[in-house]
Amino acid sequence: xxxxxxxxxxxxxxxxxxxxxxxxxxxxxxxxxxxxxxxxxxxxxxxxxxxxxxxxxxxxxxxxxxxxxxxxxxxxxxxxxxxxxxxxxxxxxxxxxxxxxxxxxxxxxxxxxxxxxxxxxxxxxxxxxxxxxxxxxxxxxxxxxxxxxxxxxxxxxx
Amino acid sequence: xxxxxxxxxxxxxxxxxxxxxxxxxxxxxxxxxxxxxxxxxxxxxxxxxxxxxxxxxxxxxxxxxxxxxxxxxxxxxxxxxxxxxxxxxxxxxxxxxxxxxxxxxxxxxxxxxxxxxxxxxxxxxxxxxxxxxxxxxxxxxxxxxxxxxxxxxxxxxxxxxxxxxxxxxxxxxxxxxxxxxxxxxxxxxxxxxxxxxxxxxxxxxxxxxxxxxxxxxxxxxxxxxxxxxxxxxxxxxxxxxxxxxxxxxxxxxxxxxxxxxxxxxxxxx
Numbered sequence: 001x002x003x004x005x006x007x008x009x010x011x012x013x014x015x016x017x018x019x020x021x022x023x024x025x026x027x028x029x030x031x032x033x034x035x036x037x038x039x040x041x042x043x044x045x046x047x048x049x050x051x052x053x054x055x056x057x058x059x060x061x062x063x064x065x066x067x068x069x070x071x072x073x074x075x076x077x078x079x080x081x082x083x084x085x086x087x088x089x090x091x092x093x094x095x096x097x098x099x100x101x102x103x104x105x106x107x108x109x110x111x112x113x114x115x116x117x118x119x120x121x122x123x124x125x126x127x128x129x130x131x132x133x134x135x136x137x138x139x140x141x142x143x144x145x146x147x148x149x150x151x152x153x154x155x156x157x158x
Numbered sequence: 159x160x161x162x163x164x165x166x167x168x169x170x171x172x173x174x175x176x177x178x179x180x181x182x183x184x185x186x187x188x189x190x191x192x193x194x195x196x197x198x199x200x201x202x203x204x205x206x207x208x209x210x211x212x213x214x215x216x217x218x219x220x221x222x223x224x225x226x227x228x229x230x231x232x233x234x235x236x237x238x239x240x241x242x243x244x245x246x247x248x249x250x251x252x253x254x255x256x257x258x259x260x261x262x263x264x265x266x267x268x269x270x271x272x273x274x275x276x277x278x279x280x281x282x283x284x285x286x287x288x289x290x291x292x293x294x295x296x297x298x299x300x301x302x303x304x305x306x307x308x309x310x311x312x313x314x315x316x317x318x319x320x321x322x323x324x325x326x327x328x329x330x331x332x333x334x335x336x337x338x339x340x341x342x343x344x345x346x347x348x349x350x351x352x353x354x355x356x357x358x359x360x361x362x363x364x365x366x367x368x369x370x371x372x373x374x375x376x377x378x379x380x381x382x383x384x385x386x387x388x389x390x391x392x393x394x395x396x397x398x399x400x401x402x403x404x405x406x407x408x409x410x411x412x413x414x415x416x417x418x419x420x421x422x423x424x425x426x427x
Contacts, residue, residue, distance in 0.1 A: 048329070051326065051329060052322070052326065055306075055322050055325060056322070058306045058307070060306045061294060061304045061305060061306065061307070061310075061394075061395070061405060062304035062393045062394045062405070063304070064307075065394050065405070065409040068413070069409075069416065072413060072416070072417075073416060076417070076420055080424060116364060116365065117423065118363075118365055118368075118369050118388075118419065118423060119423070121363070125387065125391075155303070155306070
């Protein structure tokens with residue numbers, strides 16, 4: 001990994017690096033991680049990655065488009081909650097017939113995801129499963145807030 | 159793209175033969191000297207803009223037939239002309255047209271970049287977009303579900319990489335011109351029953367009072383698509399079929415509309 005030498009904390013360029021909140025993946029999985037400033041201008045990059053991974057994993061075009069939208073919604077929600085100037089970490093795991101996206105940002109304490117509004121309905125409609133996750137405190141003492149989405153390929157394996 | 163495309167047109171093919179703009183040069187000097195609070199300034203500005211409108215129209219026409227309506231292009235070119243009139247400095251020793259033509263052309267180019275395919279998208283990708291669009295609806299009909307990129311590639315006898323590239327281009331280039339290429343216009347009427355069910359589902363959610371005014375602000379087609387996807391349980395392909403547009407168009411409209419709704423709901427809280 002490019003930043004293998006970077007430990008948790010604030011890097012020289014100011015980006016906050018969060019500890020990975022998940023155990024390492026079983027061998028055979030494909031993992032892709034993308035880190036962007038927690039700013040909505042980067043949503044298109046996250047969508048692009050989600051769409052490409054799903055299309056390559058042979059998801060049908062509806063499922064690809066839905067995953068793009070779900071990832072867009074989840075990351076937009078997190079970016080809105082993120083500490084100013086912080087980084088959104090977005091990880092995709094492609095495994096058999098399932099793609100899991102885990103995204104997280106550092107937030108002020110007590111910040112959480114609203115699970116009673118339209119945004120949550122959008123996520124529940126578009127993804128097969130949705131989970132709010134809270135990670136370890138990042139070094140500044142700020143908690144990490146995240147969302148995990150799962151999408152399943154419904155048609156037969158290629 | 160080193161030469162502004164409009165420049166040759168203006169000098170070599172003016173609308174009315176022999177028309178020149180030289181007599182307006184003294185007016186620019188006067189305009190530049192006027193104080194911004196001079197009450198004659200606006201009148202003079204209007205006069206300068208109007209006198210040069212043929213230049214703007216000419217440039218707009220050079221960009222016609224690229225998927226954007228001529229009316230829009232003329233409007234954008236006129237905005238460019240107004241900028242040129244406002245910013246032109248006659249004391250720099252350049253005549254107005256030499257300054258205005260690149261300014262107007264730049265404005266039109268920016269419009270394409272922001273709203274259409276732009277000029278950088280290869281013809282090949284545009285054609286591919288149309289090909290994939292029709293293959294998608296054909297395969298959806300046959301399979302009873304949306305096809306995968308692999309199935310599209312097999313059907314079209316194209317490498318899968320090419321299809322993936324085409325699908326990505328569809329997402330990357332928003333713009334009406336793109337959707338118009340798929341002749342979306344004569345769509346099937348939306349099923350009233352499907353919308354009725356969606357409306358009933360909306361009535362059961364807690365946040366309906368926050369959402370309804372935002373939905374009401376949306377164009378009818380965007381509202382229908384949101385309702386059918388999130389309250390009517392229809393897939394994007396099914397919605398595409400109902401509304402009479404391509405699945406790729408539904409996807410783009412959803413992306414844009416969800417962003418609008420997020421902004422609206424965010425403002426309310």
